[in-house]
Amino acid sequence: MISEGGYVAAPMATVAERAGVAVGSVYRHFPSKSDLFAEVFREASQREVDAMAEGAAATKGASAAERVKAGVVTFARRALANRRLAWALLAEPVDPAVEAERLHFRHSYRDVLVDVIADGVRSGELPGQDPGATATALVGAIGEAMVGPLSPTNGADPEATIESLVNFCIRAIGKEPAHVNA
Amino acid sequence: MISEGGYVAAPMATVAERAGVAVGSVYRHFPSKSDLFAEVFREASQREVDAMAEGAAATKGASAAERVKAGVVTFARRALANRRLAWALLAEPVDPAVEAERLHFRHSYRDVLVDVIADGVRSGELPGQDPGATATALVGAIGEAMVGPLSPTNGADPEATIESLVNFCIRAIGKEPAHVNA
């Protein structure tokens, strides 16, 4: 349901109906809507974080630029494949309790990037910078490019969008992107 | 009221009370809550866009890097001075009608950056890139760093946050930031 209409399109009555169960039954298993959807967000977000971390880990030993690229591409492809879900997980207005889950996972994305960037700075591959600040800004940039209101919601070639985003991220950490299409 | 508690903390009853007027009277002047707050957002956002554009324009003739820096610093200082308002204007969940206003102004921020970046690319100062994609990502990065959930909400020195953000933006457009504090 989150993939289809997001949090707002999922009132408890509909949740129950989809589950083939009465409203009261839902409350036998979850104390409140907040708790229920906090769990939904937790599971769904974990999948995404794992995917991105695996993407970055698959390039272990490669340059920081390669690893950032791998992580961003993995994340971006999944986000574009299910943009509604990505938006729900990253940006859609939700309950405070659910928002807390979101914050936790946004931190996770950030942490994945912080590790890679800090490694790159330590090894001298990347110029001096505050890895935390860079990672925070990158998360914002990626989110906006993928699901933000300025994102090319349709029309634009998804692969081109991803390539531009990757180039941006590479430059932002202080390297030259491989090839650029103006 | 938006600066204090945001959109949700501004029911029409409270709006009327603050205005020293009855609820019905508010509806003599605005057809709906959406319209009223669309106007509020429009006025407030226009102030911010104007400020940022002026910041960037004040450095007319300077390098693209200088102009981006001026715009970002202007925007960031104002955002940090009234973070609640900045969040409300940039990211807080609102009505669809109000969201439309927001989208319009996010585009305006983007456009300010697109102009500067495109100039820089044309003049050869900046490396080849898609100015639109870069500007979109920058808006996301700036938003996240200033009012996003990953932003250092307290504790961190605001000026240090701004400096890190500026460095990020300079690198992201393809230049070397002046000096860097790791």
Next chain:
DNA sequence: TCAAAGTGTGAATGATGGTTCACTTCTTTA
């Protein structure tokens, strides 16, 4: 001066949607 138009009022209306609860099935366990 006196309609007509403009403005003010705030309790009542209506829609939405989360949550409860008295009651009815199952399922487990001794």
Next chain:
DNA sequence: TAAAGAAGTGAACCATCATTCACACTTTGA
């Protein structure tokens, strides 16, 4: 098999708000 507990039910409850409207007052303009 029979009590105890778990799970199911959905109409009713409650809270929140945007919005309306019948009536009163004030200003405008001829």
